[in-house]
Amino acid sequence: MSKSPPEHSRTFLGIETGATHTTVLLVDDADTVLQRFDLGPANVRLLTNVEIAKVFREIKRRTGEPSAVAAGMAGLRNEADEKRVLDLAMHEWxxxxxxxxxxxxxxxxxxxQWPDKAEARVLLLSGTGSCAYGRNTEGRTVKFGGRGHILGDRGSAIDIALQALRAIVYQQDLKAQFPALGQAILRALQLNNPDDLIPWTQEAPKGDIAQLAVTVFQEAEKGDTLARNVLREAADRLADMAANCATHLVNEGARVQFILAGGTLLKQAVFANSVSKRLHARWNDCRVEKLKRESIWGAITLAKSLLPAHQGASASLPTAGGAKGPADATPVPLESLAKSPTELRNPKTMQLDTMPLDEAIELLVEENEVAVHAVLQEKDKIHWLIEKTVAAFQSGGRLFYVGAGTSGRLGVLDASECPPTFRAPPEQVQGIIAGGQRALWSAVEGAEDNTEGGASAARHRGIKKGDVLVGIAASGRTPYVWGALREAKIAGATTALLAFNPHLDVSPEWAPDKLILIDVGPEPLTGSTRMKSGTATKVVLNTLTTLAMVHTGKVLSNLMVDMNPSNVKLRDRAVRLVRELTGKDEEVTRAALEEHDWVVKNAVQSLR
Known part of the structure; x- marks a missing residue:
């Protein structure tokens, strides 16, 4: 039952979303609970903007307008996620x-509050999943572990359950006898024999598998050796995870507070004590405590921190997201985007919706011709880029494309065509698209706005000195692309930006080695850069890789003598290529190709 706040008192709204449910808490200045309720699961990565807005709208409908709001949301990983949530919240509050x-x-x-003299605190969470999350006194944060039950979640309930399942079937194979722990698990699942576990594990939801950890704890309490071994290993994993997280925050001799959280640690006292002992053994100066309050109260603490301690209800409030402080400097101001031809209306296509079809076809083709010819205006810079790429290839370096949306897809496309066309190793030309693999066929919300995401991709794809990175952004402003460009330049790679905004104003600290700014004019369909900008992009990328491969010995005359004949059509083409270059008949040509594993260039050299 909800309470009404006293007139003129301040109220604070805390929201915590998770994989199983969303908790909402409304309190006053004295932490009196005015409202508390649960909603369904909500993960930022799994919900669309419309779905997140719907959650916020329902919360507002029930709670009204508080003085401040803070939300801790599962799946919120970076600045782009944060901005996305803030933009949606601004509409509701x-x-x-x-x-x-x-x-x-x-x-x-x-x-x-932090304990005395502690230089870092690490939250060790073990529930359905697991991870360690820490912060030091300088405010730096580190997350260790997690990543789901296939790649991570070591020491979690689901990890305990899976380890137990593997242990019981191994014991059956080893001793030809099903162990007591296995019998207990079959009983808990209402299954009749071990083979029934195969379809069950393939179909069971994560939550149902994690629930088996309760059976493991129960059997361990009864003295089952197998269950105890599983829990001992899980405790080791959790302690290692927390200690390793701490080493990324402070020196080994520093004082650290470890906080145990999550149902597996908070509800299983013996297991929590086992983890605590291991943490003390791994970290000399530490305090290990259980989380005493629900984490939703952390959202309340953050909400209160948004307002001055004595601010009255009628005081002027900052707007949503305003408490975040000034934004980081951006590589390109929004004013540059407003001037970009990609954002302007094309006077030739004002009647596109009523134009006769034949006339519209001619007009769109003519506009694409304009885009192709515009590329030549930047011939000198493209020449420079090809030379840099040739030099990189000759010294073992690589070419990377980075883009979002159409730009990213065209980069991935050009990269993917180099191995079959030029027998280039797949790592020599690589495409990076904001949002990853899924973005190749569908939009990924907020991916292109994530500057750190681009930087992270450049780091984790191993871009280094000797490589070339080409950022592709039609308007020239895509934050993901700029993050990758800056990270690549720091690493010592050659960097260039391909854009279709001749008015681009780039901050000097962000500037790449070369700006290739092609003026293709306004798009036939306003803002649809898949059209003229896309055409010009493909021309530039095809020209770049083709001529770079030509100048690294992949072409004789105008023939692809280093292609990869991976199917019937291409093998037939390989035979014709070798015959044309050597004058030999088909039988001799085919024999030479087979002898040289269908490497056209080697076959030609042997016959000459």
Missing amino acids: PGIPFHATNDLETALEAAG
Whole structure:
């Protein structure tokens, strides 16, 4: 039952979303609970903007307008996710300060004040999943582990359950006898024999598998050796995860507070004590405590921090997201985007919707011709880029394309065509697209706005000195592309930006080695850069890789003598290529190709 706040008192709204449910808490200045309720699961990575807005709208309908709001949301990983949530919140709570963060941050805040002399605190979470999340006194944060039950979640309930399942079937194979733990698991699942576990594990939801950890704990308490071994290994994994997280925050001799959270640690006292002992053994100066308050209270703490301690209800409030402080300097101001031809209306196509079809076809083709010819205006810069790429290839370097949307897809396309066309190793030319593989066929919300995402991709794809990175952004402003460009330049790679905005104004600290700014004019369909900008992009990328391969010995005359004949059609083409270059008949040509594993260039050399 909800309570009404006293007139003129301030109220604070905390929201915590997760994989199983969303918790909402409304309190006053004295932490009196005014409202508390649960909604369904909500993960930023799994919900569309419309779905997130629907969650916020329902919360507002029930709670009204608080003085400040903070939300800890599962799946919120980076600045782009944060901005996305803030933009949506601004529509529901205009004029009200709003702080968006991840659900680990709210759990860490719920731990309260730092203990004396502690230089870092690490939240060790073990529930259905697991991870360690820490922060030091300088404010730097580190996340260790997690990543789901296939790649991570070591020491979690689902990890305990899976390890137990593997242990019981191994014991059956080893001793030809099904162990007591296996019998207990069959009983819990209402299954009749071990083979029934195969279809069950293939179909069971994560939550159902994780629930088996309860059976493992029960059998361990009864003294089952197999169950105890599983839990001992899980405790080791959790302690290692937390200690390793701490080493990324402070020196080994520093004092660290470890906070245990999540159902597996909070509900299983013996297991929590086992983890605590291992942490003390791994870290000399530490305190290990259980999280005493629900993590939703961390969201309340963050909401309160958005307002001055004595601000009255009628005081002027910052807008949603305003408490975040000034934004980081951006590589390209928005004014540059407003001037970009990609954003302007094309006077030739104002009647595109009523134009006769034949006339429209001619007009669109003519506009694409304009785009192709515009590329030649930047011939000198493209010449420079080809020379840099040739030099990179000759010294073992690689060419990377980075883009979002159409630009990213065209980069991936050109990269993917180099191995079959030129027998280039797949790592020699690589495409990076904001949002990853899924973005090749569908839009990924907020991916292109994530500057750190681009930087992270450049780091983790191993871009280094001797490589070339070409950022592709039609308007020239895509944050993901700029993040990758800056990271690549720091690493010592050659960098260039291909854009279709001749008015681009780039901050000097962000500038790549070369700006290739092609003026293709306004798009036939306003803002649709898949058209003229896309055509010009493909021309530039095809020209770049083709001539770079020509000048590294992949072509004789105008023939692809280093192609990869991987199917019947291409093998027939390979035979014709060798015959044309050597004058030999088909039988001799085919024999030479087979002898040289269908490497055209080698076959030609042997016959000459």
